[in-house]
Amino acid sequence: MASSAAVGLTRNGGGIGLNITTRAIQRGLGAGLLAAALAVMWLPFWVMIVTSFQDTAHVLAGQTHPLWAWPLSGANYQQLFNQLPMVRYLANSSLVAMATTVGHVIVASMAGYAFARLRFAGREALFFAVLLTLMIPPQVNLVPLFLLMKQLGWVDTYWALIVPGWFGGFGVFLFRQWFTGFPPELEEAARLDGCSPWQVFTLIALPLAVPVVVTLALFVFIATWNSFTWPLVVTFSDEVRTLPLGLAALKDSFREAINWPLLMSAATTATLPVAGLFLLGQRAFLDGILAGGVKE
Amino acid sequence: VGLAVFTYGPSALSLTLSGFKWDLLNPPRWVGSANYQTLIHDPLFWKIAANTAGFVASVAVLEAVLALAIAVWIQQLGTHRQWLKGVARTAVFLPYITPMVAMTLVFGWLYDGDQGLLNQALMALHLISAPIAWLQDPHWAMPSVIALEVWKNVGYNVVLLMAGLQALPEPVLEAATLDGASGWPRLVKVVLPMLSPTVLLVSMMTLIHALQAFDAIYLLTQGGPQHATAVVVFWVFQQAFAFYKAGLASALAYVLFVVIMAITAVQWRLRRRWVLHETEAASA
Numbered sequence: 001m002a003s004s005a006a007v008g009l010t011r012n013g014g015g016i017g018l019n020i021t022t023r024a025i026q027r028g029l030g031a032g033l034l035a036a037a038l039a040v041m042w043l044p045f046w047v048m049i050v051t052s053f054q055d056t057a058h059v060l061a062g063q064t065h066p067l068w069a070w071p072l073s074g075a076n077y078q079q080l081f082n083q084l085p086m087v088r089y090l091a092n093s094s095l096v097a098m099a100t101t102v103g104h105v106i107v108a109s110m111a112g113y114a115f116a117r118l119r120f121a122g123r124e125a126l127f128f129a130v131l132l133t134l135m136i137p138p139q140v141n142l143v144p145l146f147l148l149m150k151q152l153g154w155v156d157t158y159w160a161l162i163v164p165g166w167f168g169g170f171g172v173f174l175f176r177q178w179f180t181g182f183p184p185e186l187e188e189a190a191r192l193d194g195c196s197p198w199q200v201f202t203l204i205a206l207p208l209a210v211p212v213v214v215t216l217a218l219f220v221f222i223a224t225w226n227s228f229t230w231p232l233v234v235t236f237s238d239e240v241r242t243l244p245l246g247l248a249a250l251k252d253s254f255r256e257a258i259n260w261p262l263l264m265s266a267a268t269t270a271t272l273p274v275a276g277l278f279l280l281g282q283r284a285f286l287d288g289i290l291a292g293g294v295k296e
Numbered sequence: 297v298g299l300a301v302f303t304y305g306p307s308a309l310s311l312t313l314s315g316f317k318w319d320l321l322n323p324p325r326w327v328g329s330a331n332y333q334t335l336i337h338d339p340l341f342w343k344i345a346a347n348t349a350g351f352v353a354s355v356a357v358l359e360a361v362l363a364l365a366i367a368v369w370i371q372q373l374g375t376h377r378q379w380l381k382g383v384a385r386t387a388v389f390l391p392y393i394t395p396m397v398a399m400t401l402v403f404g405w406l407y408d409g410d411q412g413l414l415n416q417a418l419m420a421l422h423l424i425s426a427p428i429a430w431l432q433d434p435h436w437a438m439p440s441v442i443a444l445e446v447w448k449n450v451g452y453n454v455v456l457l458m459a460g461l462q463a464l465p466e467p468v469l470e471a472a473t474l475d476g477a478s479g480w481p482r483l484v485k486v487v488l489p490m491l492s493p494t495v496l497l498v499s500m501m502t503l504i505h506a507l508q509a510f511d512a513i514y515l516l517t518q519g520g521p522q523h524a525t526a527v528v529v530f531w532v533f534q535q536a537f538a539f540y541k542a543g544l545a546s547a548l549a550y551v552l553f554v555v556i557m558a559i560t561a562v563q564w565r566l567r568r569r570w571v572l573h574e575t576e577a578a579s580a
Contacts, residue, residue: 031373031380033369034369034370034384037369038388041387041388041391042387043413044403044406044447047413048402048405067413135556135557137504137508139508139510139532139533139549140552140553142532142545142549143536143546146537147542226393226396226397228396228397228514229511229514243397244395244397244398245397263405267402268398270397270398271394271395274394274395275390278390279386282386285393289452289455290455290459
């Protein structure tokens with residue numbers, strides 16, 4: 001409404017000053033509403049963190065303000081890390097996410113490089129086959145992959161959590177695009193200087209692909225850290241289970257009254273590492289999303 | 297040559313892995329469509345299909361509309377407030393990368409019948425007189441799960457739509473402004489039609505993503521109450537790992553696969569048209 005009024009005023013010639021103030025108000029209003037919308041979106045995070053610092057007894061008795069409470073207490077975090085296998089879950093999650101990330105980047109970079117540079121029969125068909133795997137929903141693989149893990153004797157081990165995560169068509173695609181877009185002269189020169197293909201790849205090509213490495217590593221790390229279904233299927237014991245499963249187990253352990261503040265401290269613990277990582281590598285991450293979502 | 301062996305090892309392995317899946321579809325002793333027939337004659341299957349369709353459609357529509365509103369909103373902040381745009385985009389996107397399990401706990405707390413913030417707020421505003429057990433009420437369970445799903449993933453769409461908005465041809469927008477179209481009319485008559493292919497593509501991706509929803513349902517409702525929130529992937533999981541019916545679960549998973557393939561096929565057609573659209577716009 002306000003905007004059409006502004007248009008009308010400029011068309012009539014006069015009221016330029018008025019037009020500017022209308023637009024300023026409009027902008028301020030837009031920014032204000034946007035801020036309000038963002039506040040609503042962030043409310044769950046706020047509640048999560050505030051609740052995690054509150055006293056359980058007070059919360060259960062309904063004595064605390066839902067959005068703010070003083071004094072803050074670190075008791076939930078103490079309980080979380082002292083009495084529960086949370087440290088183990090954290091260590092497992094870190095190990096699994098890191099090992100998956102490293103393996104995934106190695107496999108995808110090599111495969112992507114091969115698709116971009118090596119000539120061999122059936123290259124296009126094979127690449128298409130790799131892309132095709134992107135379309136298979138992971139749930140289709142859930143049962144067969146579980147059976148495979150059973151065959152390998154990997155059920156309830158780190159192997160089952162890590163190795164299947166090494167293979168993904170998206171990374172291969174990203175690397176292939178990157179290497180294809182690079183002029184091959186540098187690599188040819190290196191080869192003339194006596195580098196083996198392997199040296200060309202590790203010494204020349206891979207260092208040039210650092211942006212893709214960063215993007216893909218962020219993707220894989222965050223996805224592995226957050227993943228729930230697959231670890232739920234292939235692991236049973238606390239020794240190997242990861243943080244999301246730990247959170248679920250913690251919630252299931254309450255029969256009568258749920259200890260929400262303790263749960264919120266666990267949720268905060270699980271969220272902070274990936275949130276921090278994302279904030280650090282935001283640009284690389286968003287670039288990857290756009291590459292996968294739009295340019296594909 | 298050594299490289300070829302090294303690289304091909306892993307990618308061939310992943311290919312054979314995906315090849316294996318088809319062979320393992322049915323336990324070797326049965327063949328044929330027995331599992332699919334069981335599915336078709338199971339009323340619960342149709343209930344789940346309907347649930348899934350409702351869930352997916354609501355998520356896709358809500359995410360598209362909300363993401364569009366937020367993206368346009370952020371975009372109109374103007375070029376001189378670039379940092380603000382960045383902050384807003386990050387803020388909206390952050391839920392997307394958080395662990396779904398952690399967020400289901402948070403929403404479980406917000407939805408809590410006695411102390412949950414949602415009930416407290418609604419009662420303070422006198423919108424409801426008694427607390428609602430959001431996740432235990434057959435009417436409210438599904439909308440509650442949908443709200444979480446939309447909240448968590450809308451940022452992904454916002455990022456894509458913002459990129460789409462930025463990619464709109466500047467001359468056309470300027471021409472529209474010069475012709476006196478600004479603000480709302482410009483948005484509706486010029487920007488949205490040009491953006492519609494992106495919106496469609498984004499919605500397709502949302503559909504595919506929503507079809508695979510599992511974590512929130514497993515943790516918040518276990519498909520209940522009275523199967524009100526049972527969707528396809530949750531059921532695949534239950535059949536396979538709670539009832540040990542691997543064959544039936546795989547059959548169900550393949551139904552899902554076919555649906556996703558169909559959506560993808562539509563998406564590819566749209567994408568081709570979209571590329572055409574882009575080149576036309578560039579030459580115009």
